[in-house]
Amino acid sequence: MEARYIGIDLGGTSAKIGVVDGEGNLLKHTEVPTHGEGPEPVLQRVVETVREVTIQSGTSWDQVVGIGMGLPGFLDLERGVIKRLTNLPWENVPIVERLETLCNRPVRIDNDANVAALGESWSGAGAGVDDMVAITLGTGVGGGVIAGGRLIHGVSNAAGEIGHVCVEPDGARCGCGQRGCLETISSATGIVRLAKEALEKGESTVLAETAQKGELTARDVFQAAEQGDAVASRVVQTAVDALARVMAMITVVLNPARFVIGGGVARAGDTLFQPLKEAYRKHVLPSAAEGVEIVPAKLGNNAGIIGAAGLIARRENPASAS
Template sequence: MSDKIIVGVDIGGTAVKVGICDLNGELLHTFEGPTEAEKGADAVCNNIANYALQIVEQSPFSWEQVEGVGVGVAGFLDIPNGIIKFSPNLKFRNVPLKEFLENKLQKKVLVNNDANVAALGEAWAGAGSGVSHCVCYTLGTGVGGGIIVSDRIVEGFNGLAGELGHMAIVPDLEAIQCGCGKMGCLETVSSATGIIRMAKDAVARGDRTSLSFITTEITAKDVIDAAKAGDEVATRIVARAAYYLGKSMATVAVVLNPERFIIGGGVSKAGEYLFEQIREVFRKSTPEIVAEGVQIVPAILGNNAGVVGAAGLIIRS
């Protein structure tokens, strides 16, 4: 076989996911192995290199066909030099991952933030396919983000562009402190953590809600399911999360003018119930000429967005 391939690597705290993509972003093979972060940076770097070699060896392709290796990792990075300045998940500081892997694999290696990489995956081969300008939100424990302009990741001068969850969007009188230390961040109301907090606060206040009858830890899914069933308290909580998401998108739209917003992560599984509310707020909050033609859609790659986007670094950077 003569076709070129790209290896994408998504480094998680417990597992490293590796994939082979063709040059069109189609995911051909995947492999997953333990991160073993507790063994230190050298062990993890060696694991990544070995997993990359292993997946190609187990595929119909040869190492000579590999165009390069892209890597996504959570943390603060020196992106041009591929250095992990600090990764809370891995407890890494100043790890020269790019240099290590290029020496080990003898291939071009590019490293980027995991949220950027997931956004690139959706833009390249997912819900943003065919669109050159899009913005991705990931609604999970926090609110992650990634910005794609002219098919390229927007990184900012020190790699921190796209921190959408830390837009100070909630008014002062309603704001609480975010984990980042600032007040009123989008993450405090529109993440799974934020939704759960608001639900627990309502139960603690004694609000009349079916959520008070949940005997286990309340989840974001519990709140969304209760809202869909007509629970007034849960309905207000989800509406608040959707409201600030829509408001944040309105702000982003007048700055970046994306064609499509893509929403992924666990909270996005609420489906059209959530998306319809976000779209309504967006339309009301955005100048008509800016909002015209803009789509707000769910992500489609799921857990594969990271490896696909990591592979995409090689041809989209």
Template sequence: MRVAVGIDLGGTFIKGAVIDEEGRLLVKEEVPTEAGNGADSILRRIEQLTRRLIVASDVRANEVVGLGIGIPGFIDSSRGVAEEVINIGWRDVPVIAPLRSWLQMPVFMENDANLAALGEAWVGAGRGYRTALCITLGTGVGGGIIIDGKVLQGASHMAGEIGHLVLDPLGAPCNCGHFGCLETVSSATGVVRLARERIEKGEQTQLTLQQLTAADVFAAAERHDLLAQAVVQEAAQTLGRGLAIAANLINPDVIVIGGGMARAGETLFKPVREAFSAYALRRVASATTLVPALLGNDAGVVGAGKLALYP
């Protein structure tokens, strides 16, 4: 048996798992990131987590082929360095060299959104398709493109940044510094913003401004709240057009949609599919299946394992 350890480094938790050649998750564990203690402390936590996972999985040491790590920021994999990871305060932190030296095994790194995409394409909703676009609808919108089982890295590991397609140059400001990016509308944050703006204008609704979440908006839309339905329609239209644009460019066999907002199910998927078909070229739309993600929060560690098993 060959297995790998997959690590998904996040701002709050470090998730880890042992993944076998078939993409099965043998054991998993998560520990707090405690980003405030600095880079060396985080790398040591990754080392210790890796060792514990290997022991817990009951595999022989020589069956572990390597460690894959998803980094929530900008990386330079040729140097093995995390160049900029805003939510844990890293700048030019060497990742591969120390972990390889401590653990005495091959270590691989990739952007975390790309690894979540790789996981879904490998053994999740994208299984069996050659070209997959996998996106995650959360506070932002992340994405990755998988072609024949490999992450499309592009020139600087930035491929798949679907959240920052400027769909409306006169739109709302985005964290990236531009205006009208897809994620200003079609993320959980975007949905809440759109609902707030309409509530503040005095439109009729069951929703209230206090602690308003995207889930509230989708639930209200299902109860036929007109304001909520208009917001869902706007978010779905924009997402459908963004996906159509991406599909005209990469002509994927499958588009996998995950993240918290995807839990809204057909309330979201139905209008997204309609907008997608309305904006993609006919032959592109007819070649593409839009499906919900299957792996949930495990997608990142599964993809990290895949990266180490089949680099």
């Protein structure tokens, strides 16, 4: 009987739920709304859907070894408790105990960035190497660290919080309260902020016209840079350079074999990766960078489901008593 694993990627608007095999292949997945609701109604819906998607994937419940869950917020991994979530009104929820009671299977949890990193490490762009750092460039900058084949958490569960490395002392205020974090420059939000600063100064750029038509996006900035717009190119270069410096630091601390870059901003493709690789080579200790690869993430939005299932399959994080 082939072992199967359930992965749940919980977000503010939906929970993605899927069935994963022992090689990290997603067999079947679906989504249910969470729309800002409290834990009980969401968990009832999630558990029903877990059963449904298991059947749809041709899996018998006996094959299900356990359930992993990625969560956007602050967790007590030892106790299996959600302290609070970023986009849902959940506080002090004993999630592991609750789900184990509802599903009668072992449950493991981790934060969404770690779970996405684990997914890429298992069957995505990080497969085949034991040391890998995943960086997600979206609204913020997220990260996850795999070292020696294991997810790294650290003493206060903050390992991989790459978005909050200070790259500009006295820089813009970050959501975390600090100033000049990487996230204020190299996230989609940071890129738009830099572009708007240039517009406010009255610099000449095609982005002025774009901004008049609607809300400016990081994608607009990358497109303008591709077309040779000087201001957009400078903004991209600033974002890339800050990220490259942080990657150079990580290289001499952890020396990962691979950096896996994902998130909406990574969809810019070569417009991001080419200058990023160049800036990285410029900043990094050359001997440490030998053999280091910088590659795009492969699993897209499914990294969270696959990585959540991986918490069980790869025996990451404390398991429950059951």
